[in-house]
Amino acid sequence: MDYFQLGNTGLKVSALCFGTLPMGPLQSNLPVAEGGQLILDALRQGVNFIDSAEMYQTYSHIRWALDRFDGPMVLATKSAAVQYQPMCAAIEQSLNELKRDWIDIFHLHASRDSNPLINREEALQAILDYKAKGYIKCSGLATHSVKAVRQAAADPRIDVVFPIINRTGLGILEGGTTEMIEAIRLVQATGKGVYAMKAFGGGNLLADLELNLKFVRETVGLPVVAVGMIHPDELKTNLGLFAGMPLTEDYRVSLRRRHKKAIVLKPHCKGCGRCRESCHSQAITLIAGKAVIDPDKCLLCGYCSQACPQFAIRVI
Numbered sequence: 001m002d003y004f005q006l007g008n009t010g011l012k013v014s015a016l017c018f019g020t021l022p023m024g025p026l027q028s029n030l031p032v033a034e035g036g037q038l039i040l041d042a043l044r045q046g047v048n049f050i051d052s053a054e055m056y057q058t059y060s061h062i063r064w065a066l067d068r069f070d071g072p073m074v075l076a077t078k079s080a081a082v083q084y085q086p087m088c089a090a091i092e093q094s095l096n097e098l099k100r101d102w103i104d105i106f107h108l109h110a111s112r113d114s115n116p117l118i119n120r121e122e123a124l125q126a127i128l129d130y131k132a133k134g135y136i137k138c139s140g141l142a143t144h145s146v147k148a149v150r151q152a153a154a155d156p157r158i159d160v161v162f163p164i165i166n167r168t169g170l171g172i173l174e175g176g177t178t179e180m181i182e183a184i185r186l187v188q189a190t191g192k193g194v195y196a197m198k199a200f201g202g203g204n205l206l207a208d209l210e211l212n213l214k215f216v217r218e219t220v221g222l223p224v225v226a227v228g229m230i231h232p233d234e235l236k237t238n239l240g241l242f243a244g245m246p247l248t249e250d251y252r253v254s255l256r257r258r259h260k261k262a263i264v265l266k267p268h269c270k271g272c273g274r275c276r277e278s279c280h281s282q283a284i285t286l287i288a289g290k291a292v293i294d295p296d297k298c299l300l301c302g303y304c305s306q307a308c309p310q311f312a313i314r315v316i
Helices: 032-044 059-066 084-098 121-132 146-154 177-190 206-220 232-242 249-257 274-278 303-307
Strands: 003-005 012-014 016-019 049-051 074-079 103-109 136-143 160-163 225-228 262-264 284-287 290-293 313-315
Touching (some): 012 016, 016 232, 160 177, 274 284, 274 303
Parallel strands (some): 074 103
Antiparallel strands (some): 284 290
16 A cells, blocks of 8 residues: 655555545445444555544444554544534544544535635634644645635645545536646645545446546546445455556446436425535436436435435435
8 A cells, every 4th residue: 555645734644545425324324343344454454544524424433443453544524514613513523432632634524615714714713723722633625616625725724625526527616627636736736735535426437447546646646535435345446456456357347237326215305405405516406396316417425315304315
């Protein structure tokens, strides 16, 4: 496993960052021990960088692994809180549930907000206050917005940026792949840390796995990439990919057969529109009073499922 300095943060992280979103209740809802064992296997094989979020509800999975692992690791998490006290509560929750003395990177979870450093200034101040007390090492911004990445490049309060980037531009807001690459270059020029999300489009771009990973790591120049995993074969394959090993033909065939999708249980949908408001990719519309999901835009993140008060949307 290769390791890289994350900008000038002082953090040295594995090229493969373990993304925990898919194992939580927004998607596969793995039992704690099953998800924890996969994280533990990754840690034992050299992955030292774990990415989570308050919204993912995967702290218990990570804690299960950390209870059985005594090596060094770097943890990033995030919260969508907008105001000061809710962000303080989110930070305390992460420290308590993970039983850690500090969080290495705490992001503003601002996927769809194009002005998060203004609209969430209170929440950012909470992160900065906890950082000043030693409970957070680096303040960060997780975003799908080109505009927000540009703002983060110019804002000295942000240490690490976690942008969406992929070859097709899926899920990128206020621009496409070219514009996001330009914004990422601005961040890199400042010495801030940057690592990539959604290189595989939330599972939509698995057919060209090697090509899409090479694009982000080499063409864009982001060697550290967060990848969501829920199966041991995914961990094995990703470890191989990041080591430069080609995919086996059997795995290529299995990838072609896999296809996650978000579905709307129409009898349960009340047409309230909360799913549409929560969608970072503008993939949901209301037609005849029911939510309709555009599969060409959907990132399969599951945020709409959490937002739905009727639990009428499932990622399967």
